[in-house]
Amino acid sequence: MIDNLPYRQVGTEDLRPGGLLCIVDHASNFVPEGIELGIDSRLMDQHIALDIGVEGIAERLARRHNIPAHIACVSRLVCDFHRREDEPAVVPTESDGKLIPGNIGADVEARLERYHRPYHNALAKLIAEAKPKMLVALHSFTPSLDTSDEERPWEVALLYNRDDTAARHAIRLFGEQGLTVGDNQPYSGKQLNATMDRHAEGNGIPYCTVEIRQDQIETEAGQARWALMLADVMGRVALEV
Template identity: 50%
Template sequence: MSEVFTFLKGGDAPLLIVADHASRHVPADIDLGIAPHLLDDHIACDIGVAEVAGLLVEDLQCSAMLCGVSRLVIDCNRDEHAPGLIPHISDGHVIPGNEHVDHETRLARFYRPYHAALEARIAGMGQPFILSLHSFTPALAARPEERRPWEIGILYNDDDRGARVAIPLLEEEGWVVGDQLPYSGRLLNYTMNRHVEANGIPYLGVEMRQDISGTAEGQRRFARVLARVVEQCRAALA
């Protein structure tokens, strides 16, 4: 298996799920200098994303590309020169192993091959629809007073076509939906900006709240609703 990405295929539907933060994996030759339990925390990966992506791949008979390393190694959803690309601190936790790391080495080993593979995959699909899948913590440890009530956040930059279809559908099904919440896709949307918006490809950017996506039942709930919504977005934007 590639250390750069995991590719899942359930069928040939022209739909690709992209998950930049699906893995908590840290290669054995990289020492982040953190307690092992932090690799199960939200700072290491988007909790529940890999599982929901796997369910959707089967339900929708589509494919998925999941980044193969933790965002504590390198954050593939950021520009090469962005602050936090290789984080020194995350939600109050210092990452000492990243203080003196050679950025070019990690870019060459993980980041650039991931984006090259993603670019090639999308280019070979013809007329794809992309589902960008993330998750968010109900509260940051550094700011516990700021609770996040949204169950699903919809993110986009300039292209809000998928968002405008998805948001009312999700609200009709009883979900508490954040439009550009808890993060703004105008600030944190690098992978979609580069590979999708820049090429006029229709997509939907979704963030799932981790107290739901972190359980097997929550993963099934998200997969069921997203399968319906994504299919309606695809049909509306075809």
């Protein structure tokens, strides 16, 4: 955490209204001092603790492609910013079949006050200042879950709830790149869309929730490739909405 905050913002020094803004809810695997999750430390480098690869992409989008980013600095196992405050999974007690014993009986209200609310309040303030034409919520997904033998064939996917306008354009453009594109897969934005429900659909702002398969972006080379492609595709989508 920087300055003891659960988020950091990159590329926001010279905000220009009408651009793109990137949001990364699951960028970090950091566990603040005083919180004991009670799990094997090796799990903290796996998908249950963070969205692998997305932080590097967001950094590149901000520093090389002029797309400011709001980036989480706390693991989703501590407090999941991509959940509503009233959802049990906002402080998860299990993930992909792994028990998180340190979260059983945790003071959820304290974590909301310390992490969740400052994160979303700062994001709301940034959106009000930036007046973005479109939001880009960046996530990644594991090629297969430990609790399932099913392989996930999509290299990238677009999630949405009620407003699929921008997602439709993105699905088409990624498909034109020769990619296998998921449409509300492997997760459905009808169930998992909390941040965009609040900050995009709630404010009438077009958005794309982009999920990239993690084997595509585990390396710096993969992250650079996807940052370039995202900047291009999202820029073209923004012209259409």
